[in-house]
Amino acid sequence: MTSIAVLIVEDHPIVSLGLTTVVSAQEDMSVAGQAARTEEVFEQLSTLAVDLVIIPLRFEGENKGLEICREIKAMPRATKVLMYTSFTSPSEATLAFLSGADSFLTKNQSQASLLETIRSTAVGKKVWITGLDSDTTARDLDDRINSSLLTKRESEVVGFVLQRFSNAEIARELYISVTTVKSHVSNAFQKLGLRNRRELFAHEDDS
Template identity: 30%
Template sequence: MTIRVMLVDDHAVVREGLRALLSKENDIEVAGEAGSAAELMEQVDKVRPEVVVMDLQLGNGPNGIEATKELLQRRPELKVVVLSMFDDRHLIFRALSAGAKGYVLKRAGIEELTQAIRLVAKGEAYLDPQIARQVVEGLQEGLPQGEENDGSEVELTEREMEVLRLVAEGLTNAEIARRLFISVKTVQAHRANLMQKLGLHDRVELVKYAIKKGILKL
């Protein structure tokens, strides 16, 4: 199945470069482009993307965070991956709070972006490994005193605990599989079980849970 992607960046040369790189992927189609939030809103219904790759700086008009909020109010089924040069934790959290399901740094390789696109298209979340630690630290600092011990206890198996810790550390399914000497499908099954048991929906929520319960140590 081909994933329809829309690129939003105010630099045409960046969009052209991304289009050229993504066109090499058999399962990804760049269905449209926009250079501003206004252009995005104009074209999104015509383009019908599944995933929007969003820059945070869009020149004049709303920025990428504001554009993400407006876009998801109109089309809540869409998935947004932020592609940004900024690794500031406050911007990262603002983007995630706006509804973005992925955050990739522009200095990352195309493999990171394609992985993020594929994961969010399936309903998962993706954080660039280079910023995962900042997200963890930000969540830790933002926890109210004493919150780490509240809530109902959920019984996890030893293997589920291992998978939870590695997911929270920012490892991909393939990396976890190699680390634990199990298959990627087994990792995916453990993640699905974790989500169901804990009532969580994405990696950011798993990270927060791991910190609250002391599973993830910085």
């Protein structure tokens, strides 16, 4: 039986211990390594054979998990990324999707759900569990995210929008005009079935 080599990224020791205990107890999984800081993630990826990285969206006090995920996906090796969060909002799932995460789930899921997600992700399936199963709008948004065909630039712009950047701030970051930013935002929102930023943040603000 081929073992799924997992790198656990977590800056909270108790959570890291829990994940390590659960994963290492499985016959078809092994803990390839653990990382509590950004630099440790890439040090281990450069020296270890890793099939899948488990990483929180919020890492080192901010949304570092997103940046790390993007960097992992830019590497030659096809390493899968499972991102998780304690926040149950569509915008968190959108951020994870746009960063390139293969799968996403919330911390309130069961151990069985976590293990099934790891196994499914390792074989190329995408699992998106937001923890908002009773909310049709959230499910619809997840469907739109997965079915939409955002361009690379639209994805970049929406990523900044989700981090509360203004159009002017996005323009400065990407070295494009505010008018161009507005156009990208409009096109992306249309593809995602959103009318404005308030719809995107509605569930996050209520959580």
